[in-house]
Amino acid sequence: MKVIVDQDACIGSGQCVLSSPQVFDQRDTDGIVVLLQDSPEPGLREAVHEAARICPGLAITLPPS
Amino acid sequence: MTDALFPMPRAAGCPFDPSPELRRRIEEEPVSQARLWDGSTPWLVTRYADVRALLADPRVSVDVAQPGFPHTNAVSKARDAYMKTLMQMDAPEHVAQRRLLISDFTIKRMEALRPRIQRIVDDLIDEMLAGPNPVDLVEAFALPVPSLVICELLGVPYTDRAFFHRVARTLVMDEPDPEQAIAASEELNAYLEELVDRRNAEPGDDVISRLAVEQYRTGVMTRREIATIGQLLLVAGHDTTATMISLGTAALLAHPDQLRQIRDGGDPALVANAAEELLRYLSITHTEARRVARADIEIGGRLIREGEGVIGVKSIANRDPSAFPEPDTLDVRRKARHHVAFGFGAHQCLGQSLTRVELQVVYGTLYRRIPTLALAVPLDELTFKPDAIFYGVRELPVTW
Numbered sequence: 001m002k003v004i005v006d007q008d009a010c011i012g013s014g015q016c017v018l019s020s021p022q023v024f025d026q027r028d029t030d031g032i033v034v035l036l037q038d039s040p041e042p043g044l045r046e047a048v049h050e051a052a053r054i055c056p057g058l059a060i061t062l063p064p065s
Numbered sequence: 066m067t068d069a070l071f072p073m074p075r076a077a078g079c080p081f082d083p084s085p086e087l088r089r090r091i092e093e094e095p096v097s098q099a100r101l102w103d104g105s106t107p108w109l110v111t112r113y114a115d116v117r118a119l120l121a122d123p124r125v126s127v128d129v130a131q132p133g134f135p136h137t138n139a140v141s142k143a144r145d146a147y148m149k150t151l152m153q154m155d156a157p158e159h160v161a162q163r164r165l166l167i168s169d170f171t172i173k174r175m176e177a178l179r180p181r182i183q184r185i186v187d188d189l190i191d192e193m194l195a196g197p198n199p200v201d202l203v204e205a206f207a208l209p210v211p212s213l214v215i216c217e218l219l220g221v222p223y224t225d226r227a228f229f230h231r232v233a234r235t236l237v238m239d240e241p242d243p244e245q246a247i248a249a250s251e252e253l254n255a256y257l258e259e260l261v262d263r264r265n266a267e268p269g270d271d272v273i274s275r276l277a278v279e280q281y282r283t284g285v286m287t288r289r290e291i292a293t294i295g296q297l298l299l300v301a302g303h304d305t306t307a308t309m310i311s312l313g314t315a316a317l318l319a320h321p322d323q324l325r326q327i328r329d330g331g332d333p334a335l336v337a338n339a340a341e342e343l344l345r346y347l348s349i350t351h352t353e354a355r356r357v358a359r360a361d362i363e364i365g366g367r368l369i370r371e372g373e374g375v376i377g378v379k380s381i382a383n384r385d386p387s388a389f390p391e392p393d394t395l396d397v398r399r400k401a402r403h404h405v406a407f408g409f410g411a412h413q414c415l416g417q418s419l420t421r422v423e424l425q426v427v428y429g430t431l432y433r434r435i436p437t438l439a440l441a442v443p444l445d446e447l448t449f450k451p452d453a454i455f456y457g458v459r460e461l462p463v464t465w
Binding site for chain 1 (some may be wrong): 411
């Protein structure tokens with residue numbers, strides 16, 4: 001699967017980090033999302049989908065691969 | 066039913082459930098008008114998907130100066146006119162101000178606070194166990210926890226904590242007189258401005274120190290602007306968390322099978338899951354998410370015109386069966402992280418990661434350390450707060 005993040009839309013809620021810390025992190029300086037890997041393994045699918053669903057800034061998109 | 070006064074009364078004997086009128090609306094009139102205390106008639110948006118769409122829509126505004134903005138009550142209207150925080154700012158001003166603060170609320174920073182929060186909670190439980198039994202859990206525990214945590218976060222010295230707690234309490238309690246609320250606000254601002262000076266001279270590892278050094282010393286922000294941020298963090302993080310502790314405990318004591326799972330499971334992941342479910346189930350901000358339309362927008366098939374007030378009713382959205390099967394059941398094992406108790410969109414709660422850690426520590430500690438905790442009065446004798454900004458219990462007499 002593919003993951004795209006939009007740092008301008010990110011509001012720094014950190015909820016993606018709670019859902020999937022292997023895929024998402026927050027910059028220490030301003031809390032904005034950092035993508036740790038853009039093609040996570042299938043085992044992380046459910047967690048990444050949750051992160052995309054709950055993101056309050058609608059900053060995570062999962063394009064069909 | 067435009068005449069129905071909002072917030073609407075709950076059913077007798079169902080203190081944890083939203084009003085039956087909201088339940089009717091989500092099924093029959095999901096976007097419909099209601100009447101507020103001042104006679105205005107904003108739209109109520111009730112369905113989960115619609116509430117998310119509304120709160121993520123850049124065409125709605127939190128500008129309290131707009132004539133159509135749906136004010137909660139006279140006190141909050143007066144306070145909004147007196148002090149503008151990021152809760153009342155639209156983009157781009159809001160984005161700039163919020164980005165100043167996000168780094169203080171990252172998951173990493175909040176996790177780093179966990180041991181200090183654990184200590185605050187353990188110390189308060191020690192004091193409670195050494196004191197009178199029964200006791201009011203609101204005064205003895207629920208209010209002091211967030212008050213002390215905010216002191217840690219802001220860097221309020223230990224010797225000032227009694228003062229801080231007293232002023233904070235006046236500020237966040239249901240103060241009937243707008244002038245008194247503003248006087249307390251002014252007293253706290255004066256204190257926080259002085260704290261900016263103290264921290265500028267002697268910085269520590271806290272929010273006020275960081276803002277004093279990075280923003281005040283460099284001439285970017287005034288002391289008053291930093292004090293306003295401190296006050297926002299206090300107002301937003303105090304009575305909210307306290308209410309989740311006291312009302313959450315009341316709800317768990319009313320659902321002993323659920324309480325037992327948290328208490329006896331010894332599983333931090335289950336406690337974290339339970340905290341999300343309690344946030345969903347209780348949705349304490351029953352004055353809800355208030356906005357004003359900056360353009361004509363269509364929500365749930367209804368046209369809301371530019372300038373009209375609109376309220377995203379998170380509490381009933383969190384009971385929408387299309388998002389949460391059997392929504393009226395409290396189930397600590399439910400997957401509920403997609404709830405909108407913290408709001409949605411750009412204004413979603415800045416302090417949510419702190420709240421999560423606080424609630425996880427409290428729910429994971431209080432019932433384990435006091436396994437015989439019980440209500441000291443019958444549930445139906447508790448006094449709830451239907452008119453407050455946050456829906457909760459006035460007192461929670463407990464025994465053990």
